[in-house]
Amino acid sequence: MFNKHASDRVDCGDDHWCDVLIVGSGAGGLATAITARMAGLDVLVVEKAPVFGGTTAVSGGYVWIPGNSLAAKAGVEDDIDNCRRYLQAELGNAYDEALIETYLARGLEMIDFFMNEVGIPFISTKMPDYHSNQPGALTYGRSLQVEPVNARILGAELRRLRPLPRELSLFGMGISSGSDLSHFYKVGRSVRSTIRVASLLLKYGYDTVRYGRGQTLVNGNALVARLASALFRLRTPLWTFAPATELILENGRVTGAIVNRNGRLVRVRTRRAVVLSSGGFAQNTERRSKIYSHPALEGEHISLTAPGNVGDGARMAESAGGYVTSDIPNAGAWMPISRVPHPDGTVGAIIHSVNQGKPGVIAVLRNGRRFADESMSYHDLVARMIASPESGRPTGAFLICDHNAFSKYGLGYAKPFLSTRALIDAGYLYKAESIAAIASQIGVDPDELGKTVANYNENAMSGKDSEFGKGTTTYGYYLGDASNPHNPNVAPLTKAPFYAVWVYAGDIGNFAGLKADQYSRVLTPGGSVVSGLYVVGNDRASIFCGRYPGGGALIGPAMTFGFIAARHIANNAPNAH
Numbered sequence: 001m002f003n004k005h006a007s008d009r010v011d012c013g014d015d016h017w018c019d020v021l022i023v024g025s026g027a028g029g030l031a032t033a034i035t036a037r038m039a040g041l042d043v044l045v046v047e048k049a050p051v052f053g054g055t056t057a058v059s060g061g062y063v064w065i066p067g068n069s070l071a072a073k074a075g076v077e078d079d080i081d082n083c084r085r086y087l088q089a090e091l092g093n094a095y096d097e098a099l100i101e102t103y104l105a106r107g108l109e110m111i112d113f114f115m116n117e118v119g120i121p122f123i124s125t126k127m128p129d130y131h132s133n134q135p136g137a138l139t140y141g142r143s144l145q146v147e148p149v150n151a152r153i154l155g156a157e158l159r160r161l162r163p164l165p166r167e168l169s170l171f172g173m174g175i176s177s178g179s180d181l182s183h184f185y186k187v188g189r190s191v192r193s194t195i196r197v198a199s200l201l202l203k204y205g206y207d208t209v210r211y212g213r214g215q216t217l218v219n220g221n222a223l224v225a226r227l228a229s230a231l232f233r234l235r236t237p238l239w240t241f242a243p244a245t246e247l248i249l250e251n252g253r254v255t256g257a258i259v260n261r262n263g264r265l266v267r268v269r270t271r272r273a274v275v276l277s278s279g280g281f282a283q284n285t286e287r288r289s290k291i292y293s294h295p296a297l298e299g300e301h302i303s304l305t306a307p308g309n310v311g312d313g314a315r316m317a318e319s320a321g322g323y324v325t326s327d328i329p330n331a332g333a334w335m336p337i338s339r340v341p342h343p344d345g346t347v348g349a350i351i352h353s354v355n356q357g358k359p360g361v362i363a364v365l366r367n368g369r370r371f372a373d374e375s376m377s378y379h380d381l382v383a384r385m386i387a388s389p390e391s392g393r394p395t396g397a398f399l400i401c402d403h404n405a406f407s408k409y410g411l412g413y414a415k416p417f418l419s420t421r422a423l424i425d426a427g428y429l430y431k432a433e434s435i436a437a438i439a440s441q442i443g444v445d446p447d448e449l450g451k452t453v454a455n456y457n458e459n460a461m462s463g464k465d466s467e468f469g470k471g472t473t474t475y476g477y478y479l480g481d482a483s484n485p486h487n488p489n490v491a492p493l494t495k496a497p498f499y500a501v502w503v504y505a506g507d508i509g510n511f512a513g514l515k516a517d518q519y520s521r522v523l524t525p526g527g528s529v530v531s532g533l534y535v536v537g538n539d540r541a542s543i544f545c546g547r548y549p550g551g552g553a554l555i556g557p558a559m560t561f562g563f564i565a566a567r568h569i570a571n572n573a574p575n576a577h
């Protein structure tokens with residue numbers, strides 16, 4: 001199984017020694033690196049891209065840590081028994097006691113370590129657990145974020161921070177999903193929100209004129225900036241343009257990796273361990289189309305993960321005896337995503353996680369029928385899409401709304417306060433004066449869509465959704481619009497024009513991944529440990545086995561198991577060389 005002298009095949013210019021080599025600079029890699037460095041280890045982080053931060057840098061930056069100390073301070077009653085009850089209900093037979101108990105105990109420790117010893121200010125948010133009807137669910141308290149931060153925290157390193165794509169920002173300005181997003185949805189309808197948005201835009205305009213870019217970093221950008229800044233303060237090298245390409249294996253143990261640093265091969269030798277945190281395989285069409293249960297070839301699926309997340313970690317671990325588990329119901333962290341064509345010929349993508357739950361918005365399959373409560377979590381909505389035999393190929397659905405909804409919330413990349421002409425011409429947005437006409441435009445049977453909308457409207461007038469019970473959960477309310485009469489998630493589609501956008505069954509990460517134990521050590525199919533090799537973040541199989549219990553269920557485990565890996569590496573004997 002082991003290739004004894006893999007490194008001998010490679011003609012390397014240099015050797016570089018360290019205690020721990022960390023492959024990838026997202027939340028998993030950075031949390032591991034900081035913890036290892038603070039335990040006194042000599043750490044090197046290598047990053048394939050020219051910028052650091054990976055998917056984490058463009059994420060919402062939520063970190064799901066049940067029972068955290070901030071919730072208690074915010075007056076939320078939660079304890080480990082309650083968290084355990086929730087996760088048992090969520091995971092059922094997939095509940096792995098060793099992994100979940102470790103997560104529950106060490107997640108709290110991880111957050112306290114980063115707050116108190118590293119100085120990262122996490123804050124409580126109002127995000128509810130995604131299945132608020134399950135026993136042990138909380139209406140808020142488990143999903144944390146970091147406070148927004150001034151870009152100056154990174155000094156000259158700011159140029160290496162992965163920037164936000166334009167679709168996930170407003171003219172380049174990040175919008176805090178925790179505190180500010182709801183204000184943007186209420187512009188012109190609430191004085192407080194309008195003032196808040198105006199002040200954010202003014203500050204952004206001022207910063208852009210003065211510094212050439214916005215200075216307030218939010219969400220995942222702020223999380224990465226704060227983590228990277230801590231890493232640099234600890235004088236830890238982070239090489240960008242430096243993919244790890246293969247592991248060095250000696251006498252049945254991983255003792256380093258070959259790194260292509262700016263085109264020059266370096267043999268990085270580790271005294272203790274290599275930690276894989278290369279963000280998973282969601283950009284690898286071949287691997288994902290084998291593992292995902294819906295067709296996910298090029299053009300059929302959109303992953304919003306970092307472009308370099310093509311499964312290098314999985315490939316390298318497999319060469320050392322590790323394996324990818326895919327026996328879970330949802331191999332990806334699903335997200336409805338639309339493909340956005342820009343006038344300059346480039347193509348971007350935008351998530352619909354909030355838009356999907358607004359009143360006056362429905363989702364229909366190609367057969368013109370609704371298939372789920374649109375205000376359930378994005379992961380669950382797409383799981384329903386995938387499970388539906390009617391979803392077709394590529395797997396996806398149309399989001400449809402009327403003028404009332406569009407004028408308040410927009411639809412994906414189409415904003416109510418901007419011209420929609422270019423998006424209509426590019427085939428992104430459909431717009432028509434009647435439901436029958438929009439059905440014809442999107443290739444759906446007008447009679448079926450007519451029936452769907454008529455059925456929906458009948459009860460929606462009084463705020464009810466008799467078919468799927470939309471607007472009956474705490475999470476749904478959180479996505480909705482509290483000012484909408486009768487129900488935050490339900491309004492009829494009555495006022496022309498009507499709009500539609502196609503959303504793919506996309507992903508924001510993979511849940512299938514390398515099998516690892518509670519210390520984050522890579523395991524072989526026989527259950528033994530691959531010596532000297534650890535895995536964290538999306539390279540590793542999710543401890544939630546394809547379930548998505550709350551906002552931050554990817555970054556929470558990524559940071560926690562990174563923290564655990566680093567402590568385990570520090571407390572165990574180095575390699576014998």
Ligand SMILES: Cc1cc2nc3c(=O)[nH]c(=O)nc-3n(C[C@H](O)[C@H](O)[C@H](O)COP(=O)(O)OP(=O)(O)OC[C@H]3O[C@@H](n4cnc5c(N)ncnc54)[C@H](O)[C@@H]3O)c2cc1C
Nearest residue numbers: 024026028048054055056060062244279537538552554555
């Ligand atoms: C729009 C969006 C919003 C999201 N919001 C949230 C949220 O709020 N909370 C949450 O929990 N999750 C969220 N997610 C998912 C979450 O961001 C990711 O699951 C998580 O950040 C993955 O962290 P990671 O460290 O495993 O990988 P990443 O952050 O992707 O980092 C991996 C890095 O490894 C690098 N790499 C790849 N191969 C190599 C190699 N061979 N050598 C060196 N480097 C390599 C990549 O270039 C990349 O920079 C969101 C995702 C998206 C797209």
